[in-house]
Amino acid sequence: AKGGLNVAVHPALRMTQDGKLTSRASAILPKANFSTVKANQKLAVKETLLVKKTELIVDEQPTTNPKNNPYFDSSIGGSTIAPKPRNPKKFKFAEPGKYINLAQQMRNQEKLEKLKQEIAESARKAGIERELELVANAGIRNDPPPTIEWWDKKLVAQESYENFDSNAGAVKDLINNLVQHPVPIEPPLELNTAPPRALILTKKEQKKLRRQNRLEAQREKQDKIRLGLLPPDEARVTKSNFMRVLGQEAILEPSKIEAQMAKQVADRQQKHKDLIASTKKTDEERREKKDRKLKEDTSQLVKIAVFKISRLDHNQHKFKINTNAQQYKLKGTAIISPSMNLVIVEGGPKGISAYKKLMLKRINWDDKPSAQPDTPIASYSPNECILVWEGESNVNSFKNFRLKTFGNDFEVKEYLEGFGVIHYWNAARTFVNEDY
Numbered sequence: 001a002k003g004g005l006n007v008a009v010h011p012a013l014r015m016t017q018d019g020k021l022t023s024r025a026s027a028i029l030p031k032a033n034f035s036t037v038k039a040n041q042k043l044a045v046k047e048t049l050l051v052k053k054t055e056l057i058v059d060e061q062p063t064t065n066p067k068n069n070p071y072f073d074s075s076i077g078g079s080t081i082a083p084k085p086r087n088p089k090k091f092k093f094a095e096p097g098k099y100i101n102l103a104q105q106m107r108n109q110e111k112l113e114k115l116k117q118e119i120a121e122s123a124r125k126a127g128i129e130r131e132l133e134l135v136a137n138a139g140i141r142n143d144p145p146p147t148i149e150w151w152d153k154k155l156v157a158q159e160s161y162e163n164f165d166s167n168a169g170a171v172k173d174l175i176n177n178l179v180q181h182p183v184p185i186e187p188p189l190e191l192n193t194a195p196p197r198a199l200i201l202t203k204k205e206q207k208k209l210r211r212q213n214r215l216e217a218q219r220e221k222q223d224k225i226r227l228g229l230l231p232p233d234e235a236r237v238t239k240s241n242f243m244r245v246l247g248q249e250a251i252l253e254p255s256k257i258e259a260q261m262a263k264q265v266a267d268r269q270q271k272h273k274d275l276i277a278s279t280k281k282t283d284e285e286r287r288e289k290k291d292r293k294l295k296e297d298t299s300q301l302v303k304i305a306v307f308k309i310s311r312l313d314h315n316q317h318k319f320k321i322n323t324n325a326q327q328y329k330l331k332g333t334a335i336i337s338p339s340m341n342l343v344i345v346e347g348g349p350k351g352i353s354a355y356k357k358l359m360l361k362r363i364n365w366d367d368k369p370s371a372q373p374d375t376p377i378a379s380y381s382p383n384e385c386i387l388v389w390e391g392e393s394n395v396n397s398f399k400n401f402r403l404k405t406f407g408n409d410f411e412v413k414e415y416l417e418g419f420g421v422i423h424y425w426n427a428a429r430t431f432v433n434e435d436y
Contacts (some may be wrong), residue, residue, distance in 0.1 A: 237261045296348025303352040306388040312341040331398040336405045
């Protein structure tokens with residue numbers, strides 16, 4: 001093809017029918033040495049930097065000898081020019097209450113400084129500043145060490161260690177290979193501290209524990225029989241099983257087997273009776289057990305109860321009051337006077353609780369005494385027993401229980417003042433029963 005002026009078209013301008021350059025034209029046209037698109041330009045920059053960094057790393061040669069490096073400074077420290085790896089810092093959390101304690105210490109220090117200033121100001125005004133300094137210095141001064149310690153006085157004859165002879169006879173006599181053990185002393189404890197409670201088991205757990213213990217004892221017995229330590233048990237023969245247990249022997253000698261069976265039954269019964277008799281307590285042991293259950297420790301705590309009775313002329317009531325107080329190991333007194341009847345009891349919690357039940361519930365105070373043949377029955381007003389006061393004390397006022405009869409109030413007050421319990425009588429005189 002030709003262009004204007006009959007000049008041939010340049011090969012670089014030749015195109016196909018589709019409007020694309022021919023292969024020859026594409027080869028002739030110069031290509032751009034840079035990216036024409038913005039995204040491609042950024043990618044080219046990154047690749048260029050990566051290539052430069054790789055070249056720098058390859059070009060650098062590590063110096064094995066620091067002295068060959070003109071920039072190495074030995075005063076800084078280290079035998080190599082390579083930097084030490086830097087460990088990352090860890091978190092250090094403050095302990096709970098650290099700064100609160102520091103603040104409290106600072107406040108206490110400020111209070112102390114303020115107090116010192118006030119004391120110094122007061123001393124300066126009073127003119128005793130010099131005397132306070134002397135007293136403070138005397139308090140700080142410590143005593144000089146002794147010339148000889150107290151534990152060496154028996155070993156050192158003179159009052160000094162200068163002429164001490166370790167090979168002396170007196171020294172060898174005092175020193176031996178024995179160790180002196182001090183006598184152990186129980187630590188001081190409160191007397192009324194409750195002992196640790198035992199583990200409470202249910203009925204099912206108790207049966208299970210008993211069954212396990214019996215099974216373990218039976219196994220131990222069987223092991224001893226196998227080892228020959230115990231003789232084997234005889235077969236337990238009864239009327240219902242002797243044919244099955246003895247077999248052919250029971251058929252050959254029935255009379256002998258029957259006698260043996262009767263003897264075994266009698267022995268088992270006697271063994272059971274002996275076991276019961278061995279565990280049965282004697283009369284003295286039963287009394288001791290009863291006294292031990294009723295006896296309570298009142299060295300730390302004493303329960304007190306005061307009763308007021310309208311009329312106390314029945315001998316049966318007097319007997320019950322006195323006998324039950326003795327049985328419950330109570331101390332106190334029962335006072336019978338024309339103006340008022342008073343009962344004062346002291347003891348443990350269980351004894352006082354049982355005695356209160358006796359006085360307030362068990363005794364029928366409306367019972368009338370049986371009249372003598374020559375004595376007419378007088379008209380009786382309603383009789384009652386009232387709990388005036390109940391409390392606690394740390395000491396016992398009485399040594400035992402006594403029933404006393406007085407003719408007037410003066411004798412009663414004189415008697416109670418001897419025990420220091422006159423206030424019980426005064427409280428009972430002014431007591432008003434609010435239930436009625």
